[in-house]
Amino acid sequence: MMSKIAAPSTLGFEWVLGNVQLGVLVLDTALQVRFANPWLLRRARLPANQVVGRELYEVFPGLRGSHFASRLQHCLNTGFPVLLSESLNPAELPLYATTGPATPEKRLKQSIQIMPMPAEVAQAAGERLVLIQVSDVTPAVARERLLKQQAERMHAMAHLDALTDIGNRRHFDLMYAREWRQALRARRPLSLVLFDVDHFKSYNDHYGHVQGDACLKAVAGVIESLAIRPLDVVCRYGGEEIAMLLPETDLYGALQQAQLALDRVRERALEHAGCERGVLTLSAGVACELPEPGQAADTLLLMADRALYQAKRQGRDRVCTLQLADILQA
Amino acid sequence: MKLSELEHDALVEVFNLGVGQAASALSQLAGEPVLLTVPKVELLSKQAVLDQFSSDPGARISAVRQTFEGELCTEALLMFPAAQSLRLVQIMVGENLPLEDLGEMEQEALAEIGNILLNSVLASVSDQLELALEGSLPEVELGVVSDVLLTEHDHSRPFLSLQVRFEIASRRIEGYLVFVLDVCSAALLERKLAALIKRLQCE
Numbered sequence: 240m241m242s243k244i245a246a247p248s249t250l251g252f253e254w255v256l257g258n259v260q261l262g263v264l265v266l267d268t269a270l271q272v273r274f275a276n277p278w279l280l281r282r283a284r285l286p287a288n289q290v291v292g293r294e295l296y297e298v299f300p301g302l303r304g305s306h307f308a309s310r311l312q313h314c315l316n317t318g319f320p321v322l323l324s325e326s327l328n329p330a331e332l333p334l335y336a337t338t339g340p341a342t343p344e345k346r347l348k349q350s351i352q353i354m355p356m357p358a359e360v361a362q363a364a365g366e367r368l369v370l371i372q373v374s375d376v377t378p379a380v381a382r383e384r385l386l387k388q389q390a391e392r393m394h395a396m397a398h399l400d401a402l403t404d405i406g407n408r409r410h411f412d413l414m415y416a417r418e419w420r421q422a423l424r425a426r427r428p429l430s431l432v433l434f435d436v437d438h439f440k441s442y443n444d445h446y447g448h449v450q451g452d453a454c455l456k457a458v459a460g461v462i463e464s465l466a467i468r469p470l471d472v473v474c475r476y477g478g479e480e481i482a483m484l485l486p487e488t489d490l491y492g493a494l495q496q497a498q499l500a501l502d503r504v505r506e507r508a509l510e511h512a513g514c515e516r517g518v519l520t521l522s523a524g525v526a527c528e529l530p531e532p533g534q535a536a537d538t539l540l541l542m543a544d545r546a547l548y549q550a551k552r553q554g555r556d557r558v559c560t561l562q563l564a565d566i567l568q569a
Numbered sequence: 570m571k572l573s574e575l576e577h578d579a580l581v582e583v584f585n586l587g588v589g590q591a592a593s594a595l596s597q598l599a600g601e602p603v604l605l606t607v608p609k610v611e612l613l614s615k616q617a618v619l620d621q622f623s624s625d626p627g628a629r630i631s632a633v634r635q636t637f638e639g640e641l642c643t644e645a646l647l648m649f650p651a652a653q654s655l656r657l658v659q660i661m662v663g664e665n666l667p668l669e670d671l672g673e674m675e676q677e678a679l680a681e682i683g684n685i686l687l688n689s690v691l692a693s694v695s696d697q698l699e700l701a702l703e704g705s706l707p708e709v710e711l712g713v714v715s716d717v718l719l720t721e722h723d724h725s726r727p728f729l730s731l732q733v734r735f736e737i738a739s740r741r742i743e744g745y746l747v748f749v750l751d752v753c754s755a756a757l758l759e760r761k762l763a764a765l766i767k768r769l770q771c772e
Contacts, residue, residue, distance in 0.1 A: 310594075327661060358701070358703065379674060386672070
């Protein structure tokens with residue numbers, strides 16, 4: 240037979256509450272603070288006599304009119320417990336780490352639970368109390384933020400071209416598929432410009448690969464500086480090919496952007512001894528489509544690619560787009 | 570037990586009053602208007618709830634559970650398809666969530682959203698149907714829909730199921746609120762509902 244073991248004495252319970260590692264605040268229905276445990280007092284940096292026996296909003300004036308106040312009122316009205324999460328609420332109570340400055344940005348991140356005393360207990364106890372528990376979730380918040388930052392960084396890295404710092408082919412493929420769908424849904428035109436550095440092979444042969452890399456970087460920088468609208472995407476498509484995806488842009492607009500990029504690169508006057516002009520130039524193929532349901536998604540890509548081929552064949556350093564005749568001929 | 574048209578309308582009214590209260594609290598939190606509506610209320614078997622939720626029995630959901638006791642005993646579950654719960658928290662918290670699952674802090678945010686909604690709905694039920702109730706704190710459960718919907722329950726036990734629609738900044742998210750009722754509670758609910766309808770008709 241088990242012997243009956245008595246519950247701790249009142250003093251024993253006081254000792255337990257005094258050592259609980261979370262904040263405990265007990266109110267009555269008039270919102271007078273009836274009890275505050277040492278964990279809470281130390282972090283509020285207040286002595287017990289400035290807290291216990293006083294009204295909650297006198298002790299913490301910042302709580303007046305807060306979401307905390309309206310949820311506490313809801314709890315008193317309905318008798319249902321209330322949870323205040325850290326993510327949806329600013330640090331409500333002015334609690335700080337036990338050391339260091341008590342500045343607003345140093346407030347502890349808090350998860351708060353408000354529990355009313357059940358009616359039956361209240362009847363037996365002769366009064367109704369409300370229990371407020373405060374957990375310090377500062378470490379969990381920091382951990383989660385770190386995790387998210389790392390996920391964001393990894394995501395960015397997986398979509399970036401290491402040499403030129405613009406989007407890579409993986410990023411282009413994703414953006415292309417997304418923007419094609421978007422254009423189809425919104426019945427808006429989608430334009431694509433494919434750029435290629437003229438005589439890049441001879442540039443590399445003449446100046447070496449290190450200089451070749453620097454040249455690609457410079458060209459990518461020029462093209463990316465033209466993609467100023469939030470939806471414009473510039474990616475390294477292949478070796479010395481760079482793609483510029485222009486959502487909600489008609490053919491005229493895309494041709495202008497392409498010509499501007501060619502002009503800017505020519506103005507940079509990057510020396511290129513291997514071609515007639517003596518400076519580095521680009522060729523560009525431009526295409527624009529108003530996607531139709533059932534149309535193959537790679538249509539735009541094929542048209543831009545063929546236009547680029549035409550620009551090369553017609554003597555490079557120029558922008559080309561396919562005319563209807565070219566399309567019908569093919 | 571099957572809901573008559575009068576009972577159905579009275580319940581929709583009670584629940585809409587509840588979600589209306591929740592909407593104003595959620596709007597305050599989100600900093601933009603949150604609209605909540607209850608388009609549908611049904612008494613369903615567990616199997617029917619499962620079918621309604623998803624054609625895929627292995628579909629993952631996020632749920633907020635609270636127990637309410639008193640004159641009536643019920644487990645209240647607010648359930649969302651996992652992706653919808655992520656979107657809801659993302660909209661409410663107002664930041665991008667690059668993670669594929671709800672993190673610890675986001676689960677807590679979902680618990681708070683559920684707590685606001687469940688408390689308001691149950692407060693309305695308690696007021697309108699004159700039932701004294703007490704509640705527990707919310708708990709978040711992530712998992713497969715059939716696991717979350719308490720396997721030990723007898724399949725024939727009725728579930729009171731409501732569809733809840735959240736509209737925040739022109740984005741729409743749909744969840745289901747399910748009350749697991751025991752036989753006594755179902756019968757009591759029916760009696761209280763009849764009393765409410767009578768009161769409304771006398772007015």
